[in-house]
Amino acid sequence: MSRRAANPHPSRRAEVPDLAGRIAAKTAKIGVIGLGYVGLPLACLFAEKGFSVIGFDIDPKKIAVLNAGRSYIKHIPATRIRPLVKAGKLTASDDFAGLKRMDAIIICVPTPLTKFREPDLRFIVTTGESVARYLRKGQIVVLESSTYPGTTTEVLKPILERGGLKSGRDFHLAYSPEREDPGNEKFGTAAIPKVVGGDGAKALQLAKLLYDGVVVKTVPVSSPETAEAIKLTENIFRAVNIAMVNELKVIFDAMGIDVWEVIEAAKTKPFGFMPFYPGPGLGGHCIPIDPFYLTWKAREFGINTRFIELAGEINTLMPRYVVSRLAAALSTHAGRALRKARILMIGLAYKKNVDDMRESPSLTLIGMLEEAGALVDYHDPFIPRIKPSREHGHLTDRRSVPLSAKRIAAADAVLIVTDHDSVDYKLIGQHARLVVDTRNAMAKAGARGRQVVKA
Template identity: 50%
Template sequence: MSLVKKIQDKSARVGVVGLGYVGLPLAVLNAKVGFTVIGIDEVPEKVESVNKGNNYISDVVDAELKEVVESTRLVATTDFSVLRDCDIVLICVPTPLTKNKEPDLTAIVKVTEILSRYVHPDMLVVLESTTYPGTTEEVILPKLTQKGLMAGKDLFVAFSPERVDPGNRTFKTHNTYKLVGGVTDACRDVAQLFYEQSIVKIFPVSSPRVAEMTKVFENVFRSVNIALVNELTQLCERMKINVYEVIDAAATKNFGFMPFYPGPGVGGHCIPLDPYYLAWKSKEYDLHTRFIELAGEINEGMPYFVVNKLQRILNRYGRCLRDAPIFVLGVTYKADIGDPRESPATKVMALLLREGALLRYSDPFTPTLMLEGQEYRSQAITPDLLASSACALILTAHSAFDYDMIVEHAPVVFDTRNGTRHVTHHREKIILLST
């Protein structure tokens, strides 16, 4: 039976390599629509959790995971040899940076090496991991075709970037436009047919390079605009102008403006990393993407700006950072999710520890946190803890926080996220990034 026919009647076996924030939702979605899915991950704890139906990703519905596991439409394993039995392989592995801010494709290369042992005719292989333009054709394709398989004839290779927005209650994998770029037109068509089985909107593009560039561009766009507003925030602070009021006023324009908001830095697995993938690749073409790299520098400087401003706040009260009890509120990289990856909050906290501050924190999504080799535990926000702190430092504005109570009992509140915007009493205690 041809791969196209197997996709149409959902008899194709789907292998999802990497069961993290991208892979697990994708595995559950495909199992939910009727495919038999094998989840593959080198972390035994993840595999065990999946096979027990225990969810560890906020964007996956607990009941849906249990249902597809109990029906055996989804099973997980650490054994990569099961790839030989798969008709479709989706690669969803991390693409971090090295210490020198260069692309680290170790995971992609490793998976491709393993897959090259098991690749067979009439197989579809799709890379979903965010990476620089050219990765699919330069890194993956040569390995998969070294035994004589021809892309577009007996092997189908494509790039379809994940567009996961952790915590987004409106746009999930199934209702977010899916970009698909194939090595050949036939590769694109087969990949598109597969994704049409589970995703509402597909947007085909002419090549993997276009799809790769599009995904990186989306994140560069956010990085640059966040950097712009972060720099404007620093100017507004010196000019004693409330940057949030400026942004809200500018947003009344019905065209030509899109609001972005400042913060203590950028976090997650996309915005802090992906621009550097493009900047690195650009050097191959004798181009130095100064604008992109400058945006990264500005965003990376925000934790230092926050710590410096906190020191000045404490100075007003005759205190210094050393031995000052600071109550940090929120440590994940964005509100209302349990994802601490690249969180600017942890960077701010590490800087505070180096300055000798005494830290405690509260985060309903992060019960424990390792910082500078020491484990910290989340504490409940109480009037006594707030009152005994030199400052309540809001680094992530979770909706579960009682901001009225925080402002009522803390001696001063340094709010880097404007989480206290609806608090009407004791506004004199609240200090924002630009005030």
């Protein structure tokens, strides 16, 4: 008689753990589509937490760079990527057939606006079509791209179901808005709670389990639509409050009051006030765009979003205000017009200490200044060359100039648009004939100058 224990089901192999079991055991394979400012740190985080990750992107240059253990994003160093690649935990691919081997597929693609300020969902649509081609039973698909309420279930879900598989029965679908803040050293991806909304209870359970393994906290909500609305609410809150302080800046400038001093004193109140800061306009992948996703969707319900649209109008007009302040400062302090004036612009990125120029007001300002006849150079330690963009293609390949005493002194005015910490503001103050500062950078750095005008 055999010593081997009798198997009541000799033809049945040991059962493979279900998706929840693989996620909990961190044996689930994670696919992240879109390796930009959102997708790359997320892919790194899952790999750091022990998951096997493949990042998918249509850009072969990104794939080659990542697989060589290097980085193309300034605030994500190669020292973070290289060990993950070497350990086999993170690889990159432009072969989307690999999606069929993934247990979880996370979509992190751009959602820009059209030139008519309407949602441009082509990246979600084409990505959804790619996923649908390789979708199999038992997978979970999570959309992270910022978008209007209804996109996950009204746009992405029908695309995924074209092959006959059904959400909630054959695969699972969820939405979890990205909350990435590039360059924020205090709150990286792992330290930011994740909101999750599922298309059904099982999808919510799996999405929560997935993110529970990598972030400090997950916040489950009742539906993908609610999760989509939360993302828009967060960024509309910022856009409206930035518009308010931008309008206050214009008013207080006319009154001879320093808006920066007002905000610094106001924020000492321990309740009822939250500081927001003015600037030359809005930039980045969220705040200038997300509010218009909601205004577009609201029209479907016959609702006019006057408050949100007014905030957008104020923020959009800020570059024009900066140009008018610069022109006035040149006339008052240098006795010359903007035409043929040599302007040295400090900063091209939309915010300090990052290499992201998406929707940056600096690009708009260069265009406006050159249209007025000014001669513009820019210095940005994070952006050595202007990359192609849809609205500012004529600036492609223009290069950052070195910041030197000679170059500063040769400019009729230095215009500070982005307040990178690594810029030598004291050098600017020592040699500039005129400084027009949109970020209060000179005061924050303790730099003095012959003529410093806040704009």
